[in-house]
Amino acid sequence: MPQLDPTPWLTTFSLSWLIFLTVIPPKIMAHVYPNEPSPLGMKKPQAKTWTWPWY
Structure with missing residues (x-):
């Protein structure tokens, strides 16, 4: 299985x-x-106070 061969991937990962x-x-x-x-x-x-017109 070529995916398990660490030779090319280990070098790429390290670099x-x-x-x-x-x-x-x-x-x-x-x-x-x-x-x-x-x-x-x-x-x-x-802070400015807020004057509510309905209060």
Whole structure:
């Protein structure tokens, strides 16, 4: 049964994981978001009360 012969598949599997673990993580970690969130301040914004016209 050719499916059980690990010779070609083990090499392919090993090389693909080698690529995944060496090439892709540095590319992902080097990604910089274009708009970094900035803190608005320590003061909480005042919430406006809602005036219900039927209440």
